[in-house]
Structure formats: structure tokens, C-alpha cells
Amino acid sequence: MGAPVDRIKFPTQDTQSMKKNVIIIGAGHAGIQAAASLREEGFGGSICIFSEDADFPYQKPPLSKGYLDGSQQKPSLMFRSEAWYEKNQVELRLGEVVHSVDTENQTLEADSGNYVFDTLIFATGAYNRTLPIPVTGQDEPLYLRSMKDADKLKQALDQAAVQDVLVIGGGFIGLEIAAYASKSGKQVTVVEYQPRLMQRVLPPLLSEHFAAKHQEYGVKLLTGTGVQSLHQEERWTATLSNGDTLEADKIVVGIGVLPGQALAQKAGIRCSNGIEVNEFCETSVKNIYAIGDCALHPNPFAKGQMVRLESVQNAVDQAKVIAASICGKPTAYHQVPWFWTHQYNLKLQMAGLSEGYDELIVRGDVAGEKFSVFYFHEHQLIAVDSINKPADHLQARKWIQAAHSPDRVKLADDTIKLREC
Numbered sequence: 001m002g003a004p005v006d007r008i009k010f011p012t013q014d015t016q017s018m019k020k021n022v023i024i025i026g027a028g029h030a031g032i033q034a035a036a037s038l039r040e041e042g043f044g045g046s047i048c049i050f051s052e053d054a055d056f057p058y059q060k061p062p063l064s065k066g067y068l069d070g071s072q073q074k075p076s077l078m079f080r081s082e083a084w085y086e087k088n089q090v091e092l093r094l095g096e097v098v099h100s101v102d103t104e105n106q107t108l109e110a111d112s113g114n115y116v117f118d119t120l121i122f123a124t125g126a127y128n129r130t131l132p133i134p135v136t137g138q139d140e141p142l143y144l145r146s147m148k149d150a151d152k153l154k155q156a157l158d159q160a161a162v163q164d165v166l167v168i169g170g171g172f173i174g175l176e177i178a179a180y181a182s183k184s185g186k187q188v189t190v191v192e193y194q195p196r197l198m199q200r201v202l203p204p205l206l207s208e209h210f211a212a213k214h215q216e217y218g219v220k221l222l223t224g225t226g227v228q229s230l231h232q233e234e235r236w237t238a239t240l241s242n243g244d245t246l247e248a249d250k251i252v253v254g255i256g257v258l259p260g261q262a263l264a265q266k267a268g269i270r271c272s273n274g275i276e277v278n279e280f281c282e283t284s285v286k287n288i289y290a291i292g293d294c295a296l297h298p299n300p301f302a303k304g305q306m307v308r309l310e311s312v313q314n315a316v317d318q319a320k321v322i323a324a325s326i327c328g329k330p331t332a333y334h335q336v337p338w339f340w341t342h343q344y345n346l347k348l349q350m351a352g353l354s355e356g357y358d359e360l361i362v363r364g365d366v367a368g369e370k371f372s373v374f375y376f377h378e379h380q381l382i383a384v385d386s387i388n389k390p391a392d393h394l395q396a397r398k399w400i401q402a403a404h405s406p407d408r409v410k411l412a413d414d415t416i417k418l419r420e421c
């Protein structure tokens with residue numbers, strides 16, 4: 001598989017599902033895991049992955065962490081070796097965009113021609129939200145999503161002449177970049193529209209903890225402030241919502257992402273804030289699945305609500321679910337969401353979804369920066385955020401998966417071992 005339809009003939013209707021061909025669009029965590037899990041499940045048909053990114057498939061989280069600070073090199077970011085793809089007969093079509101999908105005839109059009117599929121997997125991820133404000137100047141603000149972006153960002157931030165860096169957006173990616181730039185000796189300002197950092201996902205206690213850490217490293221935080229325009233002459237001038245202006249040598253933008261759903265939408269597949277799927281990650285069209293950042297799915301850990309998660313865990317676990325389904329072992333998606341961020345010495349690991357909590361318990365040494373925050377809804381444990389406490393995180397994932405709620409009185413007493421709570 002992998003050549004245009006007019007060059008290779010595929011069996012038109014193979015009744016043995018294990019021999020059918022699968023096309024995957026996107027070579028991120030979801031796409032690559034889907035291919036690997038299909039082979040692990042014994043799928044014997046052809047697998048072809050289209051990736052508009054020309055780089056050999058790599059993991060994205062290190063791009064704002066180890067890859068940016070130089071502690072991780074390119075080869076360590078690769079999901080699999082070239083030999084693995086060869087051995088497992090997974091065809092990679094790198095640097096190739098899929099432009100349209102015909103759901104009725106089960107064909108798609110890519111840069112190199114038309115292809116037929118028996119099963120199609122959208123693993124199209126998400127793309128950066130861009131600034132909705134006037135931007136004038138010779139350069140573009142910097143964004144981070146791909147390896148190419150990371151190389152460009154690193155090259156820009158590592159210049160000695162670059163002194164003042166303005167980061168627009170106080171979410172995970174903006175703050176990880178701010179941490180790197182400030183540790184590198186730059187004067188960093190973060191402008192965040194919301195009243196506090198990472199407000200969408202963290203409670204005030206943790207937002208404040210991270211804010212204090214950034215300030216300790218000299219980062220200037222302007223929360224509750226927007227940027228209204230950017231203009232570049234020699235340097236950039238940012239006009240803020242309060243009328244003030246700021247000067248900077250480089251502008252970095254991290255204001256969230258939008259789901260990669262345009263292709264699916266154009267094909268008539270149901271989409272809203274993502275490609276809509278059921279608990280088996282099936283879209284509204286037969287034989288077509290969506291997984292990872294692009295998939296709007298019913299999540300049991302969000303009380304069954306439709307959510308779209310932007311995390312490695314979600315991409316990998318949904319890939320496993322559809323591989324099992326395609327191989328005739330349908331399994332509903334039921335995995336605890338988890339996520340992490342590293343900023344300075346703070347390693348935050350999040351398990352579950354804390355939205356809607358009505359009680360929280362802090363356990364551990366806050367001043368010593370080793371603690372966890374346990375979130376409850378109607379006495380049920382729904383999420384745990386752990387700072388520099390990996391054992392708490394692992395225990396939390398087990399408890400949330402098993403719908404177990406620890407004894408809240410014992411939990412608040414740090415002298416009682418966690419597993420005895």
C-alpha cells in the first residue's frame with residue numbers, strides 16, 4: 001500500500017478484516033501508536049501513514065522542555081527507528097498532505113495522488129491558535145508546535161543580542177518557554193489574558209505557586225492583560241489592553257490550539273470542537289475513526305461529557321482502543337486522563353480532570369515543593385495534581401481508575417502513608 005490507486009490495485013472487498021488496508025492521517029503520538037498497536041494486535045493488512053510534517057516522526061512534549069534546553073537531542077525524540085517501520089511494514093509518507101476524503105468511495109486525495117482505504121484513522125492532532133490582533137513588521141511572532149518551530153525558537157532565543165522576550169499566553173507551553181528563556185538569562189515578560197496562570201486547569205493555589213517560581217527567576221507576569229497589537233521596527237512594540245506599551249526583541253505566542261478537523265468536516269464527518277466520536281472512537285461515518293488531539297469524545301472521567309484532550313496519554317490510549325476494535329475486539333475508551341509539565345525544578349503531574357471539584361485537600365510539604373492537591377466532587381476523588389511527588393501521581397491514577405476515594409481525614413494527615421488512606 002502507499003502508491004496512488006491508479007498504480008496499484010487493492011482487493012476491492014476483502015471479507016477478512018485482518019487483511020484490509022488502513023490509512024492513518026497524522027504521524028504524531030496517536031498515529032504512530034495506532035500503527036504499532038495494530039501490529040501488536042496481529043493486524044496483517046497494509047498500514048500507510050500520511051504526515052504533512054516532513055521530519056521523521058517524533059514526540060512533541062520535549063520540544064518545549066529537554067529539546068529546547070539542549071538536554072535531549074533529536075534521536076531521542078523519535079518514536080521508533082527506521083528499522084521498526086520497515087520490519088513492521090508500516091509505510092510512512094512524510095511531507096505529504098491529505099487534501100480531501102471521499103467517504104462514500106473510501107478514497108482520499110493526497111499530494112501524490114488518490115488512494116483507497118478500508119479503514120481510515122484521523123490522527124490529525126491540533127494546530128496553534130494564531131493571534132487575532134494586528135501584527136505588522138518584517139518578522140513573524142514565534143509559535144511552537146513542530147520540530148521546525150522548535151529549531152527556529154531555539155535559534156532565536158539563544159542569540160546573545162536577544163535580551164527581552166515577550167511571551168503571550170500563560171498556559172503550559174508559554175510558561176515552559178518562559179522558564180527556559182529566563183534560565184538562559186533573558187528578561188522575560190508573560191502577558192496572560194486570564195487573571196491567573198494556567199487558570200483553565202489549575203486551582204489558585206497552584207497558579208500562585210507557579211507564579212511565585214517564575215517571579216523568583218525574574219519573569220514579569222502581567223495577568224488579566226491582553227495584547228492589542230504588535231508592531232516591529234528594530235524591536236517589537238506591544239500595545240497592551242491597559243494602554244501600556246512593551247518593547248521586546250522576540251515575541252513568542254502560546255495561546256492554545258484548535259483541533260485538526262477541517263479535512264473531516266469537508267468530508268461530511270460530524271465535527272464541532274473536534275471530530276466527534278463515540279466511546280470506540282468511531283466517527284459518524286463507517287470505517288472512519290478519530291483519535292488524539294483532534295477527537296471530541298465522551299470521557300467517563302468527565303462524567304461522560306464530550307471532551308477533547310490534548311495529551312500524550314489520550315492519544316496513545318485511544319490509539320490502542322481503535323487498534324483493538326479494528327482487529328475485532330471492540331473496547332470502550334476508559335482511561336484516566338493524565339498530563340505533566342516541567343518548569344524550573346517543578347514537575348507537575350496531573351491525574352484525572354479537576355473541573356467541577358467542590359473540595360480539595362493539600363497533602364505534603366508546600367514550602368519544600370513536594371506536595372499533592374486532591375480534588376473531590378461529592379466525596380468522590382476526581383483528580384490529583386502532584387508537584388515533585390511521582391509516587392502520589394501513580395497512586396492517584398490507580399485510585400481514580402478504580403473509582404476509589406481515599407479517607408479524606410486520613411489523607412489530610414501527612415503522617416499516615418498514602419496507600420493506607
Ligand SMILES: Cc1cc2nc3c(=O)[nH]c(=O)nc-3n(C[C@H](O)[C@H](O)[C@H](O)COP(=O)(O)OP(=O)(O)OC[C@H]3O[C@@H](n4cnc5c(N)ncnc54)[C@H](O)[C@@H]3O)c2cc1C
Binds near residue numbers: 051125311338
Ligand atoms: C511543545 C509541546 C509540548 C507539549 N507538552 C506536553 C506534555 O508535557 N504532556 C502531554 O501530555 N502533552 C504535551 N503536548 C501535547 C501532545 O504533544 C499532544 O497531545 C500529542 O502530540 C497529540 O498527539 P496527536 O497524534 O493527536 O497529534 P499530533 O502530535 O499533533 O500529530 C498530528 C499530526 O497530523 C498531521 N496532519 C494533520 N493534518 C494532516 C493532513 N491533512 N495530512 C497529513 N498530515 C496531517 C500534523 O502535521 C501532525 O504532525 C505538547 C505539545 C506541544 C506542541
